[in-house]
Amino acid sequence: MDLTHHHNQFLKKGLTRLELEDDPFKQFELWFKQAEHENISEPSAMSLATTNGVDVSLRTVLLKYFDQQGFVFFTNYGSTKAKQIAINPQVALLFPWLALERQIKITGRVEKISTLESAKYFASRPKESQLGAWASQQSSHVSSRQFLVSQFEVMKNKFKQGEVPLPDFWGGYRVVPKTIEFWQGRENRLHDRFIYENMDGHWVINRLAP
Numbered sequence: 001m002d003l004t005h006h007h008n009q010f011l012k013k014g015l016t017r018l019e020l021e022d023d024p025f026k027q028f029e030l031w032f033k034q035a036e037h038e039n040i041s042e043p044s045a046m047s048l049a050t051t052n053g054v055d056v057s058l059r060t061v062l063l064k065y066f067d068q069q070g071f072v073f074f075t076n077y078g079s080t081k082a083k084q085i086a087i088n089p090q091v092a093l094l095f096p097w098l099a100l101e102r103q104i105k106i107t108g109r110v111e112k113i114s115t116l117e118s119a120k121y122f123a124s125r126p127k128e129s130q131l132g133a134w135a136s137q138q139s140s141h142v143s144s145r146q147f148l149v150s151q152f153e154v155m156k157n158k159f160k161q162g163e164v165p166l167p168d169f170w171g172g173y174r175v176v177p178k179t180i181e182f183w184q185g186r187e188n189r190l191h192d193r194f195i196y197e198n199m200d201g202h203w204v205i206n207r208l209a210p
Helices: 026-039 080-087 115-124 126-136 145-158
Strands: 043-050 056-062 065-067 070-076 090-097 103-114 170-184 192-199 202-208
Touching: 026 103, 026 170, 043 070, 043 080, 056 070, 056 080, 056 192, 070 080, 070 115, 070 202, 126 145
Parallel strands: none
Antiparallel strands: 043 056, 043 090, 065 070, 070 170, 090 103, 103 170, 170 192, 192 202
């Protein structure tokens, strides 16, 4: 299947340095709110790339919150991503808001958030999602879907009384950014790209060639 001629011109708008916030987190919040306003499907969905130095993995996870410290997601600590992070905490994130002809790319270092933070978020989840976290040994081989369903029923019965506790193998990670790049599609493939780089605690902004 030849896709060499399968492309569109990017014509929505441009991006100038004067439009950018000096703080990349404020700029991210601005673009995120615009993505929500434009009804982008799952704007919090982000591609997460990890590596152990040999194998590279990529998957989509959901951003749950962000602040000046970084971008937080949750997962099973026994998953492939968690095992790779334990070996190499350097990761990359990508928000592909293609309907807006925009992308945001983030690189940085991952750290676990506190158990208290993880417990607070876990308690806010629907009970079915809490049970699912207990039932699934993420990334492990399973014989069938029925096995997963049966494990879910086991946990449903085990925790039918009272609250579902936080599993000790589940919790949050924070991506502490080193770079945050904002990409806006432009005509003739002369895209606008601006990268914020953390230089000893200060953010420096530069334009990149497309």
